[in-house]
Amino acid sequence: MLQRTPLYAAHVAAGARIVDFAGWEMPIHYGSQIEEHHAVRRNAGLFDVSHMCALDLIGPDATRFLRRLLANDVAKLTTAGRALYSCMLNAAGGVIDDLIVYFFTPTRYRIVVNAGTTEKDVAWMQTQLAGFDARITPRCDGKDESQTKNALAMLAVQGPQARELFYTAFPASRAATESLAPFHAREWPTNKGDWLIARTGYTGEDGFEISLPVSAVAEVWQTLIDIGIKPCGLGARDTLRLEAGMNLYGQDMDETTSPLDTGLTWTVDLRDTNRDFIGKSALVTRRQKHQFVGLLLLERGILRAHQKVFSPLGEGEITSGTFSPTLNQSIAFARLPMSIILGSEVEVDIRDKRLKAKVVKPVFVRNGKSLLEFTT
Amino acid sequence: MNTPTHLKYAASHEWSKTESDGTITVGITDHAQEALGDIVFIELPAIGRTLKAGEECAVVESVKAASDIYAPISGEVIAINQMVIDAPESVNSAPYDHWLFRIKPANPDELSALLDADGYAATL
Numbered sequence: 001m002l003q004r005t006p007l008y009a010a011h012v013a014a015g016a017r018i019v020d021f022a023g024w025e026m027p028i029h030y031g032s033q034i035e036e037h038h039a040v041r042r043n044a045g046l047f048d049v050s051h052m053c054a055l056d057l058i059g060p061d062a063t064r065f066l067r068r069l070l071a072n073d074v075a076k077l078t079t080a081g082r083a084l085y086s087c088m089l090n091a092a093g094g095v096i097d098d099l100i101v102y103f104f105t106p107t108r109y110r111i112v113v114n115a116g117t118t119e120k121d122v123a124w125m126q127t128q129l130a131g132f133d134a135r136i137t138p139r140c141d142g143k144d145e146s147q148t149k150n151a152l153a154m155l156a157v158q159g160p161q162a163r164e165l166f167y168t169a170f171p172a173s174r175a176a177t178e179s180l181a182p183f184h185a186r187e188w189p190t191n192k193g194d195w196l197i198a199r200t201g202y203t204g205e206d207g208f209e210i211s212l213p214v215s216a217v218a219e220v221w222q223t224l225i226d227i228g229i230k231p232c233g234l235g236a237r238d239t240l241r242l243e244a245g246m247n248l249y250g251q252d253m254d255e256t257t258s259p260l261d262t263g264l265t266w267t268v269d270l271r272d273t274n275r276d277f278i279g280k281s282a283l284v285t286r287r288q289k290h291q292f293v294g295l296l297l298l299e300r301g302i303l304r305a306h307q308k309v310f311s312p313l314g315e316g317e318i319t320s321g322t323f324s325p326t327l328n329q330s331i332a333f334a335r336l337p338m339s340i341i342l343g344s345e346v347e348v349d350i351r352d353k354r355l356k357a358k359v360v361k362p363v364f365v366r367n368g369k370s371l372l373e374f375t376t
Numbered sequence: 377m378n379t380p381t382h383l384k385y386a387a388s389h390e391w392s393k394t395e396s397d398g399t400i401t402v403g404i405t406d407h408a409q410e411a412l413g414d415i416v417f418i419e420l421p422a423i424g425r426t427l428k429a430g431e432e433c434a435v436v437e438s439v440k441a442a443s444d445i446y447a448p449i450s451g452e453v454i455a456i457n458q459m460v461i462d463a464p465e466s467v468n469s470a471p472y473d474h475w476l477f478r479i480k481p482a483n484p485d486e487l488s489a490l491l492d493a494d495g496y497a498a499t500l
Binding site for chain 2: 017028029032033034235238239300301302304322323325330351
């Protein structure tokens with residue numbers, strides 16, 4: 001049985017086309033995903049991301065546990081509210097999930113994981129917790145009543161005007177969050193429970209991701225729409241994240257993929273040689289096998305996941321591909337041979353035709369602007 | 377959902393219109409364009425290609441997916457609509473005005489195998 005977020009009825013009322021995403025009935029768009037995409041690049045868009053699960057990690061060993069559990073190192077989080085993107089690896093160095101961890105104190109963290117992986121993530125974390133004095137509490141819509149009562153919904157407001165429009169809707173939040181640097185969050189107490197307001201996102205634009213009690217979310221959603229923030233579905237979320245060079249779990253990487261082969265080497269922190277995180281020895285032994293790059297299609301067509309890429313240096317495969325509404329051109333991520341050079345031309349097999357594509361850095365758009373002149 | 381009664385339909389969501397010279401103009405239905413979402417790329421068959429009814433002969437791609445288009449009737453491709461190649465989104469806005477290709481039918485009797493508007497609507 002598919003799950004629904006607390007905003008399901010609001011999506012249907014807004015004319016959403018609903019699809020099955022990772023076991024959830026989610027809006028793919030509300031009419032035109034290209035218009036939604038442009039709204040985020042040019043003004044502001046609102047996403048229901050309540051399918052993602054927030055987990056609270058609390059206990060004296062919380063920091064020591066996360067330094068073992070995650071490939072990135074939470075030791076560098078020293079100011080309250082600081083966020084960190086990390087992979088959680090298995091012993092073979094494959095990616096179990098990618099996640100964001102928020103630091104509050106050395107004994108209290110918030111972790112946000114992907115919807116489709118929540119169950120296996122929590123099971124994995126519980127197993128790894130043996131020997132650590134800390135506890136994981138899922139804050140997503142759960143199977144038992146006590147979990148559901150404390151469940152959090154999540155909204156993302158993204159775009160150059162997102163924060164200003166959010167302050168127009170919730171003026172009292174300005175003082176608490178105006179000084180937040182990117183990738184920082186602050187807890188904001190309201191008469192409708194505590195909100196976590198984070199300056200994070202999955203679009204390459206400025207904005208907030210807000211966790212708040214399920215009981216408050218429908219009214220907040222409507223308030224944000226009433227002041228002119230456009231509701232956006234998962235379709236726009238996918239084209240925005242691809243343009244912004246952000247990986248999607250299950251598509252660009254999974255349990256068989258090393259973070260080194262999917263452009264996430266920057267998230268693997270090996271600086272503290274005494275730290276032994278899960279998967280570390282496998283990564284060190286195996287090393288990087290592929291180069292993770294961006295592709296720009298130079299002919300008409302659309303790049304898609306699993307299309308084969310041919311170069312004089314060997315073959316590769318596209319992991320995510322789409323039409324970029326900002327660039328008006330097809331773009332993709334691909335895993336290619338290590339020796340491939342940025343700026344070179346490769347060929348992509350699309351329905352038995354070989355079309356030319358250019359190899360670029362896997363990030364295409366940031367803050368509304370094309371990065372292509374810098375990446376080629 | 378708009379399903380004009382003067383057209384014939386395939387269950388695979390193509391519409392067919394018989395022109396006064398007996399040729400068949402083919403496009404995709406309102407239901408198809410809505411299910412696909414924003415259309416961003418259209419690939420059409422070569423003029424002169426001989427098609428069999430039910431054969432894959434074109435591709436319509438939206439941002440989210442690629443969808444094959446099937447020949448509703450056997451025959452020779454005698455024209456393609458360059459306008460939808462240049463402006464694929466026009467098919468979203470007016471799917472019955474923006475045709476994809478035109479066929480000179482090999483056997484006009486095959487048309488009777490297609491659905492009328494009610495029959496097509498019943499498959500949705």
